[in-house]
Amino acid sequence: MSEAAANQASESYLSSGWRIRDWLLTTDHKRVAWLYTISITAFFFLGGLAALVIRLELMTPDGDVVSADAYNQLFTIHGVVMVWFFLIPSIPNTLGNFLLPLMVGAKDLAFPKLNLISWYIYTVGGLFTIAAVITSGVDTGWTFYTPYSTQFADRAVVAALTGVFVVGFSSIATGINFIVTTHKMRAPGLTWFRLPLFVWANYATSLVMVLATPVLSATLILLILERMMGIGIFDPALGGDPILFQHLFWFYSHPAVYIMILPGMGVVSELITCFSRKTVFGYHGMALSILAISVFGFLVWGHHMFVSGQSLYAGLMFSLFSFFVALPSAIKTFNWTATLYKGKLIFSAVMIYALSFVGLFTIGGFTGIFLASLAVDVHVHDTYFVVAHFHYIMVGSMVTAYIGGLHFWWPKMTGRMYPELWAKVAALALFIGFNLTFFPQYLMGYAGMPRRYQTYPEDFQILHVMSSLGAGVLAIGYLLPLVYLLWSLRWGKRAPPNPWRAAGLEWRTDSPPPKHNFLEPQTVTGPPYDYDTIDNK
Amino acid sequence: MNDEVAPYLPEVEKGLHLIPTQATEHAGQVDHLYFALVGASAIILLMVVGLIAFFGFRYRAGNKTANRSNLPSTRTENRVEIAVLAAMLTVFMGFFAWATTLYLDGYRGPEPAMTIDVVGKQWMWKIQHPDGTREINALHVPVDEVIQLRVTSQDVIHSFFVPAFRIKRDVVPGTEKTAWFRATEPGEYRLFCAEYCGSFHSRMLGKVVVMDRGDYQAWLTRQGSGRTLATAGKQLFEAHGCSGCHMGKSSVRAPSLDGIYGRSVALQSGEVILADEAYIRDSILQPDKHVAAGYEPIMPSFAGQLTEEEILRIVAYIKSLQPGDWVKASVNGNEGESQ
Ligand code: HEM
Ligand SMILES: [Cu+2]
Ligand SMILES: [Cu+2]
Numbered sequence: 001m002s003e004a005a006a007n008q009a010s011e012s013y014l015s016s017g018w019r020i021r022d023w024l025l026t027t028d029h030k031r032v033a034w035l036y037t038i039s040i041t042a043f044f045f046l047g048g049l050a051a052l053v054i055r056l057e058l059m060t061p062d063g064d065v066v067s068a069d070a071y072n073q074l075f076t077i078h079g080v081v082m083v084w085f086f087l088i089p090s091i092p093n094t095l096g097n098f099l100l101p102l103m104v105g106a107k108d109l110a111f112p113k114l115n116l117i118s119w120y121i122y123t124v125g126g127l128f129t130i131a132a133v134i135t136s137g138v139d140t141g142w143t144f145y146t147p148y149s150t151q152f153a154d155r156a157v158v159a160a161l162t163g164v165f166v167v168g169f170s171s172i173a174t175g176i177n178f179i180v181t182t183h184k185m186r187a188p189g190l191t192w193f194r195l196p197l198f199v200w201a202n203y204a205t206s207l208v209m210v211l212a213t214p215v216l217s218a219t220l221i222l223l224i225l226e227r228m229m230g231i232g233i234f235d236p237a238l239g240g241d242p243i244l245f246q247h248l249f250w251f252y253s254h255p256a257v258y259i260m261i262l263p264g265m266g267v268v269s270e271l272i273t274c275f276s277r278k279t280v281f282g283y284h285g286m287a288l289s290i291l292a293i294s295v296f297g298f299l300v301w302g303h304h305m306f307v308s309g310q311s312l313y314a315g316l317m318f319s320l321f322s323f324f325v326a327l328p329s330a331i332k333t334f335n336w337t338a339t340l341y342k343g344k345l346i347f348s349a350v351m352i353y354a355l356s357f358v359g360l361f362t363i364g365g366f367t368g369i370f371l372a373s374l375a376v377d378v379h380v381h382d383t384y385f386v387v388a389h390f391h392y393i394m395v396g397s398m399v400t401a402y403i404g405g406l407h408f409w410w411p412k413m414t415g416r417m418y419p420e421l422w423a424k425v426a427a428l429a430l431f432i433g434f435n436l437t438f439f440p441q442y443l444m445g446y447a448g449m450p451r452r453y454q455t456y457p458e459d460f461q462i463l464h465v466m467s468s469l470g471a472g473v474l475a476i477g478y479l480l481p482l483v484y485l486l487w488s489l490r491w492g493k494r495a496p497p498n499p500w501r502a503a504g505l506e507w508r509t510d511s512p513p514p515k516h517n518f519l520e521p522q523t524v525t526g527p528p529y530d531y532d533t534i535d536n537k
Numbered sequence: 538m539n540d541e542v543a544p545y546l547p548e549v550e551k552g553l554h555l556i557p558t559q560a561t562e563h564a565g566q567v568d569h570l571y572f573a574l575v576g577a578s579a580i581i582l583l584m585v586v587g588l589i590a591f592f593g594f595r596y597r598a599g600n601k602t603a604n605r606s607n608l609p610s611t612r613t614e615n616r617v618e619i620a621v622l623a624a625m626l627t628v629f630m631g632f633f634a635w636a637t638t639l640y641l642d643g644y645r646g647p648e649p650a651m652t653i654d655v656v657g658k659q660w661m662w663k664i665q666h667p668d669g670t671r672e673i674n675a676l677h678v679p680v681d682e683v684i685q686l687r688v689t690s691q692d693v694i695h696s697f698f699v700p701a702f703r704i705k706r707d708v709v710p711g712t713e714k715t716a717w718f719r720a721t722e723p724g725e726y727r728l729f730c731a732e733y734c735g736s737f738h739s740r741m742l743g744k745v746v747v748m749d750r751g752d753y754q755a756w757l758t759r760q761g762s763g764r765t766l767a768t769a770g771k772q773l774f775e776a777h778g779c780s781g782c783h784m785g786k787s788s789v790r791a792p793s794l795d796g797i798y799g800r801s802v803a804l805q806s807g808e809v810i811l812a813d814e815a816y817i818r819d820s821i822l823q824p825d826k827h828v829a830a831g832y833e834p835i836m837p838s839f840a841g842q843l844t845e846e847e848i849l850r851i852v853a854y855i856k857s858l859q860p861g862d863w864v865k866a867s868v869n870g871n872e873g874e875s876q
Contacts, residue, residue: 014832051854063739067768068736068737068739068740069736072733072735072736072738084595131560139735139736141733144734145694145733147692147693147710148693148694148733148734148735151693203590218717218837226850227608236709236710236711236712237710237711241711242694242709242710242711243709273765276596277598278608279612281609282614282615282617282618285614285615285618286613286617306640307705307706307707308707309706309707309709309712309714312640312641312644315640316637319633319636319637320633320667323629323632323633326625326629327622327625327626330621330622330625330808331618331621331622333585334618334621335618336656337585337588337589337592338588338617340588340589340592340593340596341592341596341609342596342603342604342605342608343592343596343605343717344596344597344598344605345592345593345596345597346598347593347597350649355589355593358589359582359585359589362581362582362585363578363582365579366578366582367578369578369632370571370573370574370578372633372636373570373574373632373633373635373636374636374637374639374640375566375567375570375637375640375642375643376567376570376571376574376636377638378567378640378643378703378704378705379700379703379704379705381731382696382698382705382731382732382733383731423547443555446555446556446557446571446698447553447554447555447556447700448557448698448701448727449731450698450729450730450731450739451731452570452733452739453739453741454738454739455736455740456739457546459549459552459553459554462553463553472606533844
């Protein structure tokens with residue numbers, strides 16, 4: 001190699017190519033990851049804004065901030081944006097996109113162009129949906145239940161559904177890309193049971209995406225057909241069955257909740273091992289639980305319909321499987337805790353995020369057991385108890401894992417360090433704000449407060465006020481990182497290749513990595529998380 | 538409809554009630570299960586948090602004296618995992634069996650003493666008792682009787698939710714579902730719509746009034762004499778000239794009143810209001826208060842001209858009218874006749 005060529009090869013992926021088209025037409029997985037990061041951050045704050053108005057409205061029992069219809073549109077925007085345009089793509093498309101090739105020692109994903117296309121599909125579909133929802137006030141909630149969505153919500157439901165349908169293709173594209181990359185592009189010596197758990201988690205997520213998303217797409221098409229052409233599929237007035245819609249919807253959307261949490265589990269496994277300076281407890285058990293969750297995740301959709309009038313015996317089976325799906329999650333929680341045993345624990349900001357995840361996930365998972373318990377679910381279904389349950393998992397756990405992961409790999413992605421003290425403050429604000437916001441919702445749920453209510457009886461007010469105040473603290477926990485991470489891009493200390501002395505191939509290359517990730521081909525000779533060797537070197 | 542919480546909910550004691558009133562035996566049983574779940578998860582959560590805190594302190598990087606040798610072998614790890622799995626499975630299956638038994642009880646009730654029809658509709662609950670008595674957003678039932686509800690919907694999916702009974706049943710258009718309960722405490726309990734159903738979902742409220750058997754009978758006769766009251770009301774309706782305007786016998790345009798009870802009425806002011814008893818009463822005594830959209834406010838007030846008794850009768854008559862009654866009557870050439 002000539003010297004010039006060698007220099008060029010070792011240049012970081014960020015150092016040249018700053019024309020607009022170098023970004024918008026890039027096929028470098030690391031740059032596409034940034035495109036995704038920017039899009040999902042914008043969507044996250046949009047969804048968050050809707051949530052703040054909702055919480056403001058709920059400070060008082062009467063409807064005094066927005067109109068009843070505006071309230072319903074707000075929670076629709078919030079749900080649609082957060083689920084489809086933030087949570088589902090969050091970790092896989094940002095951290096996953098950036099890290100998966102690095103972690104398996106590859107130059108890029110298997111299909112770099114498909115990766116870029118998936119971003120376009122996602123962003124265009126997302127903006128289109130938001131435009132439809134905002135301009136014409138779709139108010140069906142993120143669940144689009146029939147017959148309300150097909151017969152009564154006479155607003156741009158078709159446009160919104162089309163947007164969600166289109167975005168589904170980006171999930172499928174990402175899924176295929178990750179599956180092929182994991183199968184075909186691993187470095188020599190990187191056997192399946194030497195893969196970092198982050199790769200396992202993204203791999204399992206991709207399988208679920210590829211298998212479940214088409215069902216959602218088919219359902220949305222049926223809904224559009226019914227709405228536009230009056231073909232009776234779900235509407236009883238036309239001879240259809242409204243419960244069929246719920247079956248199809250949850251057949252996708254329950255696995256989708258695992259699309260949202262599995263990558264977070266992967267992230268947390270990386271963080272905890274690094275800051276405990278030891279290998280994960282029960283590596284095989286961890287990998288197998290990830291697979292078990294994704295398989296059982298397909299068998300529990302009916303637990304969203306225990307009072308809908310589905311057959312009693314179907315209800316029993318769905319309840320039983322829901323208990324089963326919690327078992328691998330319990331094992332994982334136990335193993336993260338046990339990983340601390342005999343470690344050398346460093347309580348960095350990243351570790352605080354990771355441990356917050358474990359605590360919040362335990363609460364969220366255990367209340368899942370409450371909901372799987374049939375007689376209790378009859379009482380708390382469609383109350384704030386359910387709202388609290390899924391926010392503990394999707395926000396308390398998943399978003400926390402995402403932000404923790406962003407901090408952990410920030411030096412790798414940007415070549416800069418962030419201010420540790422501020423990061424600790426933000427991590428604590430997030431933990432406290434989160435619990436203050438959502439714990440009261442469990443209490444009001446059991447007390448009988450239904451969800452999606454703009455107005456409510458006075459006695460719930462005190463809990464609602466606590467929750468709204470907590471949301472303020474939580475907002476600080478999310479805004480702080482936005483500020484200091486951006487700040488660090490310019491003023492942060494330069495990061496060495498491996499600031500945390502972490503295991504994993506991604507840390508063997510420069511921060512930020514060169515265009516083609518590694519200067520030399522990588523080989524792997526041992527298990528992951530070999531912190532003993534690293535620390536005793 | 539305005540932005541205040543609709544007036545249909547019963548008053549409850551002020552203050553926070555983390556556990557809603559237990560007004561059925563089933564409610565108490567569900568609470569026991571709930572407490573057991575809370576207990577079990579609190580223990581496990583404390584174990585997880587306790588271990589994190591303990592390990593966190595003991596094995597902090599600064600603590601050089603901690604014994605970190607002899608990490609468990611893979612074999613030990615597997616054994617521990619299997620033990621944890623088995624323990625959790627046992628606990629879970631216990632809860633599964635307990636919760637399922639209760640759930641099946643909740644569906645397969647004993648022989649009901651009576652069956653009451655409940656129809657959900659944007660945004661109200663319409664109730665019909667076995668003897669034909671109708672009410673809106675309120676369900677009167679006797680205490681200590683097995684009551685079966687037959688629920689359905691006229692438009693979208695709603696959900697019939699009475700926290701004090703720990704029951705909830707989706708109300709699905711095109712199908713009829715049943716639910717049952719036996720209330721053990723007289724009183725008034727909240728009724729919510731729990732499934733999102735559009736604009737005024739959070740105003741789709743009501744109450745369940747549980748009464749002593751004697752009171753319930755008295756209530757029924759008061760309502761049920763509905764029928765005789767209505768006949769008397771019909772005569773008054775004609776005698777006081779209501780029919781002149783409302784049944785289109787004169788040149789004045791006035792809204793038709795058959796089926797108005799329980800309908801949502803659009804007002805001149807742009808509001809939409811539910812035509813319940815109070816509304817009909819107001820329309821007679823203070824017609825200017827709510828003027829129906831598309832009509833001139835020409836109806837005279839009858840305050841002072843009708844006694845309280847007479848008003849009750851006229852209201853009963855209007856309540857008894859089903860949609861289309863008047864049209865049918867005039868087709869039969871038998872004006873004003875209703876059953
Ligand atoms: C640990 C095992 C879990 C169990 C046993 C479980 C159980 C349940 C049950 C039974 C419901 C239905 C409640 C109802 O509507 O009445 C539910 C709702 C929900 N769960 Fe879970 N869950 C678990 C984990 C998760 C995870 C990991 C996520 C997400 C990452 C999640 C997200 C949700 C969501 C989004 C809903 C409600 C959606 C809606 O109605 O809008 N759950 N869960
Ligand atoms: Cu689910
Ligand atoms: Cu409703």
